[in-house]
Amino acid sequence: MAAGDLALVFHAHLPYVRSSEPGSLEEDWFFQALLESYLPLLEVLEASAEDRAQTPRLSLGLSPTLLSLLIAPDLRERFSPWLERRLELLRQAPGQLQEAASALATQLKRVERQWRACKGDLLPRFRRLQQQGVLDLLTCAATHGYLPLLRDNPEAVRAQLLNAVREHERLLGVRPQGIWLPECAYFEGLDQLLADSGLRYAVLDAHGLLHALPRPRYGVYAPICSPGGVAFFARDGDATLPVWSASSGYPGDGVYREFHRDLGWDLSDEALSEQGIGSRRPLGLKLHRVTAQSCPLNQKQPYAPAAAQAKAAADAGHYLAGRAEQLSGLAQAMECPLLVAPFDAELFGHWWYEGPTFLAELFRQAPAAGVGLVTLRQVLERPGELQLCRPSPSSWGQGGYHHYWLxxxxxxxxxxxxxxxxxxxxxxxxxxxxxxxxxxxxxxxxxxxxxxxxxxxxxxxxxxxxxxxxxxxxxxxxxxxxxxxxxxxxxxxxxxxxxxxxxxxxxxxxxxxxxxxxx
Structure with a gap:
């Protein structure tokens, strides 16, 4: 039996980058996230849910602006041609990169089949996973407004929240109870505005709870309840650092795919122009591996897909062993300790290409590792009372407060x-x-x-x-x-x-x- 639980929380978001011009930089942002993160995430969740030996659980925030992009008919129509242009460019990859190019081409074709099978409509798939209990879908502020900097006009904060709740219900068929606060940023009194909008729980960075008044008796390992009646969970650094850190975490390993080296920089102007790409920029066509942290980009070695996939499986096992040990120690002092691990969804696949494989292996290996997987909503549905505390103003941005946005x-x-x-x-x-x-x-x-x-x-x-x-x-x-x-x-x-x-x-x-x- 698991000594405690792990709650994975992903935040899927893009700004409103809808463009009337095909091939724009903004359009690339969206299509690369579709290709590398959102579609692989759905594929992993659906496959894991079909395996009776697994109990995948994930709290997933879908921002209203991202939802608006996912339902845009013109963007749906442009995605397949966008994939085809990249397949054409992959055919021009140098000989030493053919293994990586072939593997990436296979992925592009698989994504295209998946896209056609659901006719580009991803929302029913998200809804189905929530109905199955696999997903707990959260909302976000309407356009990801940084709420502490809007607080001089409480009406502006309320409008961000009300429109988010309304759009979530319109597109996903159910009112959200949880919210991913933009940048996990909190200010005193925000809990009341959340409650007034029908929202009941959110995630903060660790110091949002550790500096709460009074200090929570269980620190970041249990949710608290604010005076406004909103539950707050806190990020656990030990459960997140190994995954998101490019310097000391898994993504920085030399076998994994290099993010910054891209065919968009390497191919000739003529080759790019033939596919209607008028300016050099990342195209999502990355065929090299990290090699070493200090290795210059022009000396990166070819990517070896099989070795990277095997490493992702091993790293998932290592991660779960660390969480099991952590939970076992906490269980000596409290009942049902909880580790909350929030991440940007785009980390898995876009920034860390092997992230979806890591996640699939995590779901597969969790039962044997003795780590329970839960959603935030499941935690709050359990009997018991939460400690009443006033969360501290905070964010998960650099410096922990509001400096990065001010x-x-x-x-x-x-x-x-x-x-x-x-x-x-x-x-x-x-x-x-x-x-x-x-x-x-x-x-x-x-x-x-x-x-x-x-x-x-x-x-x-x-x-x-x-x-x-x-x-x-x-x-x-x-x-x-x-x-x-x-x-x-x-x-x-x-x-x-x-x-x-x-x-x-x-x-x-x-x-x-x-x-x-x-x-």
Whole structure:
């Protein structure tokens, strides 16, 4: 019998990167996540669920913006041609990379068959796994807004939560009870806003519980209940570090696939141009292995798929042995200790290519290893009372609090959010005079939510595609103010402009401007 339980919690999210231009960088982000993470994850969960010897359990957050991409008809139509272009490029891989290229081509073809079998509709598969008890589906804030930086307008936080809950129920058929807070970020009083939105549990980083008042008697190894009636779980570092750390964890092993070396950099301009790829960028075609942490990219060795798969199975066994030992020690001091291991879903497959194999092996080996797998919801359904504590403000970002999203690179956007949110709240509180004005105000709400995405602040701080991030923020704020000014002046925006905005930013069809009303 297991001495305790392990709760794996994944966060599947992409910003709203829908683009009207096929072959764009934003489209690549989505399709690479489909190819390497979301489709392999579903395949692993479904196969494990069919094996009666296994009891796979996973809490999975699906962000509303990701859901909007998964149901977009134009993106569904473009995915198969996108795969075909990559198959063509793989045929031009150098001779010494043919083994890796052949294995990757096989995966691309398998993904294509899987995609066609479900007609590109993944949501029923997620729903089915939840009905089977394999998945506990969580929501997120509507556009992954960093909630502590929106708190000056509680209405802005509430709108992020209400639209997330509403969209989750519309697309997945059931109201969510749990939420993955963006960046696991918490501020005092957020629990009441969560409860008001019908949300009952969330995950924080360790110090969110360890610095709670009073200090939880079981530390991070049991959930607590906040004064607002929301349960909070905490990340356990020992259960997460071996998996996510590229320097000291499993993904950094020399046998695994190298993330940064890609055919998008290695092939000729002519070869890329023939497939309609006009600029050099990662294409998801990686044929080298890590080799060594200090090895320069141009000296990476060819990837050997069989060796990497065997290593993933061994690492899953090693990970489970460590968790069994950890739980056995904790069981000496408490009943039913719980290890919570939250990760970005894209770690498994996209960043760590062998991650899905590791997960499949973890499900397969867990019963023999004496480690129970549970979802967060299962834990809360057990009898017993939770300790009443006030969680501490925190995040799982660098530094543990809010610095990564509020620094010299991105702080300029915070007053812009505040000014726009205040204007939205004021306009809604004064009311609108016609159905047409309500329609315009609803579109303004969509633009405001999209401008609040924490992804763009993250990119500004990381210094990667900063021009894209700034352009996205400016675009949505500009659209917001143009719509709000049209309402204030009682004029109709240019029809061609408004139609284009509605087509491009068509998410959240049930959005209600009253979500921003003061209470």
């Amino acid at each position: 620094n010299e690179s991105n702080a300029w956007v915070v007053p812009e959010w505040h000014r726009a949110s205040s204007a939205m709240v004021s306009r809604v509180n004064r009311g609108v005079g016609s159905v047409r004005q309500r329609e315009l105000l609803a579109q303004a709400g969509r633009e405001l939510l999209l401008a609040q995405s924490s992804d763009w602040s993250f990119i500004l701080r990381a210094g990667t595609t900063t021009e894209l991030a700034r352009e996205r923020i400016d675009r949505h704020l500009d659209r917001f103010w143009r719509l709000l000014n049209a309402i204030e002046r009682g004029v109709e925006p240019p029809a061609h402009w408004l139609n284009a905005v509605k087509v491009e930013d068509s998410l959240f069809p049930q959005l209600n401007a009253a979500d921003w009303a003061s209470r």
